[in-house]
Amino acid sequence: MKYAIYGISCCGKDTFIKKLLESGKFEGYEHPKGSESLNTIALNSFGKNFKELSASEKDDIRAEYAQKLMQKENIFADGHYCFPKDGKYEIVFTKKDAECYDSFFYLKAKPEDVKNRIQNSAKNQKFANLSASDIEAWQKNEISELRDICFKINKDFIVLDSDFESTIVFIEAYTTNYRTRNSYQQAIRLAEICKSKASREKIALFDCDRTIVKEDTGTDYFKANGASLEKVKEIFADDIYSQYQFWKYNQLHKNFTVQPSTNQFHFNTLVIEKISELRNNGYFIVGVTSGISAIWQQIFREHDIVDLMVSSDETLGITISDFVKGYLAQNIAHDHEVFACGDSLTDIYMLEAASMQGVIYAPGKTRSSVQEYLNTHPETKIKQFKQNPNQYNNIEGV
Numbered sequence: 529m530k531y532a533i534y535g536i537s538c539c540g541k542d543t544f545i546k547k548l549l550e551s552g553k554f555e556g557y558e559h560p561k562g563s564e565s566l567n568t569i570a571l572n573s574f575g576k577n578f579k580e581l582s583a584s585e586k587d588d589i590r591a592e593y594a595q596k597l598m599q600k601e602n603i604f605a606d607g608h609y610c611f612p613k614d615g616k617y618e619i620v621f622t623k624k625d626a627e628c629y630d631s632f633f634y635l636k637a638k639p640e641d642v643k644n645r646i647q648n649s650a651k652n653q654k655f656a657n658l659s660a661s662d663i664e665a666w667q668k669n670e671i672s673e674l675r676d677i678c679f680k681i682n683k684d685f686i687v688l689d690s691d692f693e694s695t696i697v698f699i700e701a702y703t704t705n706y707r708t709r710n711s712y713q714q715a716i717r718l719a720e721i722c723k724s725k726a727s728r729e730k731i732a733l734f735d736c737d738r739t740i741v742k743e744d745t746g747t748d749y750f751k752a753n754g755a756s757l758e759k760v761k762e763i764f765a766d767d768i769y770s771q772y773q774f775w776k777y778n779q780l781h782k783n784f785t786v787q788p789s790t791n792q793f794h795f796n797t798l799v800i801e802k803i804s805e806l807r808n809n810g811y812f813i814v815g816v817t818s819g820i821s822a823i824w825q826q827i828f829r830e831h832d833i834v835d836l837m838v839s840s841d842e843t844l845g846i847t848i849s850d851f852v853k854g855y856l857a858q859n860i861a862h863d864h865e866v867f868a869c870g871d872s873l874t875d876i877y878m879l880e881a882a883s884m885q886g887v888i889y890a891p892g893k894t895r896s897s898v899q900e901y902l903n904t905h906p907e908t909k910i911k912q913f914k915q916n917p918n919q920y921n922n923i924e925g926v
Contacts, residue, residue, distance in 0.1 A: 529706055530597065530628060534607045534674060535635035536667050537652050538645035540690070541606040544635055547692060548604060553700045557602040565593050587622060594624035605629070609670045612658065617669055626677060631684040631710060633699070634671060636768070638690070639663040668766070672904070675770075679854060679877055682712045686770045689763075694779070698772055708845045711771060715855030718838050718846070722860055725836050726812035731860050733853075733878060734803065735870035736817035736824050738891050740833065741793040745823045748788040749781060767897035769874040771849040774818050778840055778847070781820065790827050796891055798913050799869060803833060806867060814838055816856065818848040818874055850874045857881035873897050879910045886910045887926060890918035 535541050545559045563578075569589050570578040578589060597605060607625060610617040639660040646652045646663075658666070671687060678685035686702075688695045702709045708717075722731060737744045750757055763776050803813055815834040817824050821841070828834055838856070840848045853870075854877025860866050861883040868875070868882035871889045876898070879886030888898060888910050902908060902922050914925025 529630045529703060530600065530603050530605070531703065532605055532607050532625070532629040532632045533635055534609055534632055534670070535637065536642065536663065536670060537608070537611075537655060538642050538649055539635050539637035539667075540645075541635055544692070544695075545604045545606060548696060548699065551696055553696065554602075554604070554703070557604055558600070560597060560600070560603055560605050562593070562606050565596070566590070569593055569596075583618075586620070590620060590622050591624040594622060594628045597628050609674050610666075612655065612662065612666055617666070619673075621674070621677075626681055626683075629683070630706065631686065631702075632674060632678050634674060634685065634687045636667065636671070636687050636689055636766075639667070641690075642667075671768070679851060682855070684711050684771065684851060686772050687768045688772055691776075694776055695772070698775055702771075705845055709771075709847075711849060711851035712855050714846055714852050715859055718852070718856050719859035722812075722814055722836060722838065722856070723864065726864070728810050728812045729863075730806075730809070730811040730865045730867070730884075731814060732803070732806045732811040732867040733814050733816050733857055733860075733869070733882070734799065734834070735853075735872075735875045735878075736815050737819045738871045739869060739875075739889055740795065740799055740803075740815065741827070742796055742891050743793050744819070745788070745793060745827075746777075746781070746819050748792060749784065749820050749823060752786045752788040753781070753784040755780070755784070767873050767895075769818070769850040769872070771847050771851065774840065774847050774849050778842065782842075787822055787826070790823065790830060793827065795831075796889070798916060799889060800833070802869065802887075802913075811867060812836070816848065816853055816878070818853075850877055853878035854881050857886075871895070871898075873901060876901055876910075880908065882909075885926065888912050888920065888923070890916060890920065892918070894918050894920050 533541050533545055548554055566578040566589055569592055570576055570581055609621045610619045642663050643660050646655050675685045734740055763773050807813055813834045815837045817839045821839040828837055840846055857866050857868050857878045858881040865884045866882045867884045868878045869887045869889055871891055899920055902920055911924050911926045912920055
């Protein structure tokens, strides 16, 4: 299998891959040296170092390098998506890069750490004038654009952090069980379950926390077990909701034993009314949660809200992430009419893939991360409830 480790300059990709291979858990994998290989190909093809080539020549060399990687068996290869240049970003990611790898991991680093490494790196002095905020913007741009690209080509995009102990456990589990752990295959399995249970040709997918109810039930779950929420905030910092974040979140609470009373959760009237309307119009209602399965099972036992619940299940290798939600809606929509509703970036791809309608809901207030997505995706099909007092800009109401 071929896995890419992407990230901005000086984020630590080389060191990270070296640690992976030295862990002894990835026998048979190698780390192709990207910079060295590009220079070798450049010298053979043009008689010049890679950095001396024109933009079009560099693209040709990158494509040839990716083609060579396709011939290899098991690799962790480092890569770049873009570089800051003249106030914009020069994209160096190619179509061949997209084709080459089975999954994309992205190493997210702290901007201040990257800035310090750049200052001490002779080959990266061209970035020495970048501020921490410039570096943060560079990283954010890469994550946003690579995330969209990978979703469109049905390949995982998983954002990692600097917690090496956790990342190695996650990557080992993911790569060992790739056929069942990758988001697209997870979604296919879940879509088949949904379609087999539904006796109707219309299926509605609803996010649960902050959509069906006003609260995030996980917050109360952590409080009930006397656990701090600081680690949860760290995991989902900058509104990153890939498979790794939810896997890490699930590791935090897997040994909790105290479940909060469901009486403290309050339903969002607009959403409940929409569920009732859709059910009356022949829709099969599915609750899709990245949250605490046990709490939502209890809520749905006590209230006739959904016909089926889809949630993370470690024993089955299921982790409900942004991509799993999106691919679930996409796969169901192949032969069913799909409505979808959610409140955050976790739900965006699910809403975009809904064949009938995707509705973003703002329960207590709008989210800046969602508004930013809408601003940068003017082609979006997402709508919002026009009765909701909290309205996003640039999208229509229904």
